[in-house]
Amino acid sequence: MSLLEVSSLTVRFAGLVAVDAVDLAVEAGSIHALIGPNGAGKTTTFNLITGLIPPTSGSIRLDGVDITALPAFRRAGCGMARSFQNIRIFAGLTVLENVLTGLHAGLGSNLLDVVLRLPGFRRQERDAVARARAALEIVGLAGRADDAATALAYGDQRRLEIARAIVARPRLLLLDEPAAGMNPAETEALAALVRRIRDAGTTVLLVEHDMGFVMGIADRVTVLNFGRRIADGAPAAVRRDPAVITAYLGAKVAARLEAAG
Amino acid sequence: MPVWLDDFLWTYQNVVYALGINGLLALSMYVVLAVGQLSLGQAAFMGMGAYSSALLTLKLHLPFAVVLPAATIPPVLFALAIGTPTLRLSGVYLAIATIGLGEVLRAVYLNVDALGGALGISGIPERAGMVSIYGLLIVALAVLWLVARSGIGRAMEAMREDEIAAAVMGVNVRRYRLGALLASAVLAGAAGALSAHVSSFIGPNEYGFEPAVTILSYALLGGISSPFAPVAGAWILTLLPEALRGFADLRLVFNGLIIVVVVLFLPNGLLPLRMRRWVK
Ligand SMILES: Nc1ncnc2c1ncn2[C@@H]1O[C@H](COP(=O)(O)OP(=O)(O)OP(=O)(O)O)[C@@H](O)[C@H]1O
Ligand SMILES: [Mg+2]
Numbered sequence: 027m028s029l030l031e032v033s034s035l036t037v038r039f040a041g042l043v044a045v046d047a048v049d050l051a052v053e054a055g056s057i058h059a060l061i062g063p064n065g066a067g068k069t070t071t072f073n074l075i076t077g078l079i080p081p082t083s084g085s086i087r088l089d090g091v092d093i094t095a096l097p098a099f100r101r102a103g104c105g106m107a108r109s110f111q112n113i114r115i116f117a118g119l120t121v122l123e124n125v126l127t128g129l130h131a132g133l134g135s136n137l138l139d140v141v142l143r144l145p146g147f148r149r150q151e152r153d154a155v156a157r158a159r160a161a162l163e164i165v166g167l168a169g170r171a172d173d174a175a176t177a178l179a180y181g182d183q184r185r186l187e188i189a190r191a192i193v194a195r196p197r198l199l200l201l202d203e204p205a206a207g208m209n210p211a212e213t214e215a216l217a218a219l220v221r222r223i224r225d226a227g228t229t230v231l232l233v234e235h236d237m238g239f240v241m242g243i244a245d246r247v248t249v250l251n252f253g254r255r256i257a258d259g260a261p262a263a264v265r266r267d268p269a270v271i272t273a274y275l276g277a278k279v280a281a282r283l284e285a286a287g
Numbered sequence: 288m289p290v291w292l293d294d295f296l297w298t299y300q301n302v303v304y305a306l307g308i309n310g311l312l313a314l315s316m317y318v319v320l321a322v323g324q325l326s327l328g329q330a331a332f333m334g335m336g337a338y339s340s341a342l343l344t345l346k347l348h349l350p351f352a353v354v355l356p357a358a359t360i361p362p363v364l365f366a367l368a369i370g371t372p373t374l375r376l377s378g379v380y381l382a383i384a385t386i387g388l389g390e391v392l393r394a395v396y397l398n399v400d401a402l403g404g405a406l407g408i409s410g411i412p413e414r415a416g417m418v419s420i421y422g423l424l425i426v427a428l429a430v431l432w433l434v435a436r437s438g439i440g441r442a443m444e445a446m447r448e449d450e451i452a453a454a455v456m457g458v459n460v461r462r463y464r465l466g467a468l469l470a471s472a473v474l475a476g477a478a479g480a481l482s483a484h485v486s487s488f489i490g491p492n493e494y495g496f497e498p499a500v501t502i503l504s505y506a507l508l509g510g511i512s513s514p515f516a517p518v519a520g521a522w523i524l525t526l527l528p529e530a531l532r533g534f535a536d537l538r539l540v541f542n543g544l545i546i547v548v549v550v551l552f553l554p555n556g557l558l559p560l561r562m563r564r565w566v567k
Pocket of ligand 2: 070
């Protein structure tokens with residue numbers, strides 16, 4: 027059974043069907059890429075899966091459990107985490123504190139514990155800090171833990187978002203254009219990082235425009251265009267799919283390529 | 288005792304009481320600002336606490352130890368009632384809705400005979416004092432300081448900056464907002480009960496727009512970097528008019544000026560330094 031099963035997911039904004047009857051099955055333990063031209067509905071699909079917007083119709087199952095109606099904050103507790111295309115780190119917090127927010131769902135923070143500060147609670151806090159430092163170590167930001175989050179360079183802020191997303195060891199990690207704005211060396215390091223995250227037991231669904239990155243890393247690729255799924259399969263097969271080539275290059279170019287053999 | 292000394296103590300005592308009560312009001316503003324909400328219902332909550340405590344003391348003759356907690360019930364129920372609908376509002380809309388609440392209540396106090404109408408309620412015995420006022424202020428400061436330094440405080444700061452990202456981290460944003468509003472109601476309601484029981488008289492015009500803005504200016508001046516900051520703001524704004532007694536009429540002008548200056552030049556208040564959380 028797939029870890030994530032999205033069936034005929036649809037969302038309609040005033041006049042526009044941004045996601046149109048999309049089916050998507052993400053296998054546990056895989057790295058799955060969701061690609062498509064600008065405005066295809068990739069981020070909107072992520073927003074639906076993470077509960078930030080309600081679907082017009084369709085369903086979302088995580089590990090067989092229907093989570094379509096769960097509010098976003100509960101999906102974190104179900105083992106779902108994500109990064110954002112337009113970086114959304116907490117600017118007023120330090121790097122370490124940003125990562126600690128990723129543990130919020132798992133830390134039973136209740137008022138009485140906070141006021142009494144019993145040993146069990148203090149131990150839980152210490153564990154949380156140790157886990158946050160370990161997550162920073164994994165993404166290569168261990169030395170920046172006490173810096174202001176805004177002091178990080180753009181690529182480092184993307185890595186901070188990943189640390190914040192993986193610190194709770196989610197079952198499913200959604201990364202929205204993690205390589206955006208990174209240079210080739212950084213992108214290569216990112217690919218290694220994503221594989222490491224997958225090897226540690228987290229299933230990864232990612233949106234990315236960098237085709238080299240996608241083809242090198244994905245076990246499976248789903249292609250969206252104008253909100254519809256136009257292809258789904260192994261990277262090599264999807265790359266040769268005429269519908270995909272047409273979507274990316276436009277119909278004219280595709281016809282010329284076809285004619286040229 | 289010479290008359291001047293008696294006089295001095297009397298004045299001094301009122302200022303000391305006002306510092307404690309205004310500190311509590313500043314905290315009731317702080318708790319909502321700390322989760323990123325601009326809710327200006329604090330003066331209205333204070334009025335509910337003041338009126339209900341006065342009635343409980345004068346009509347039911349209950350001891351103050353019962354009256355003080357009981358007086359927070361009406362504002363808390365009100366906060367629960369408006370919590371769900373108004374907190375869908377945000378920013379300036381929420382501010383206006385909560386100011387409206389204060390004006391509606393003023394009309395109620397003015398027109399209900401049992402609440403004394405335009406004359407208000409007088410003859411309230413002096414049951415509050417240094418112990419009740421400063422005891423409550425110290426407890427409130429200690430609890431809020433512990434909360435601010437904990438994971439709850441971290442979640443509050445996260446949602447203040449980005450509610451969507453905070454929700455994705457698992458923060459139940461609605462519950463935090465409602466919790467903050469309830470805490471605000473408790474603090475302001477208690478402050479209202481305390482002030483009614485040190486001043487002997489309460490009136491319908493004491494809990495409207497003007498005090499709502501004054502309470503906001505406490506938190507704006509001090510900032511919300513820690514719970515101590517808004518209390519410091521309240522103390523400065525309570526002591527300054529005492530120091531500048533001649534300008535008592537200009538109090539509201541002065542508060543307005545402070546808001547403008549702080550918003551323009553000190554967006555994080557006078558005490559912008561963040562406290563450190565336990566992250567070792
Ligand atoms: N809240 C919204 N209201 C109205 N339209 C929206 C909303 N969110 C997205 N859209 C529209 O839905 C379409 C899909 O947008 P989406 O952001 O999902 O695309 P995308 O595939 O992530 O594109 P990109 O590669 O540029 O990030 C776009 O036409 C966008 O303008
Ligand atoms: Mg996008």
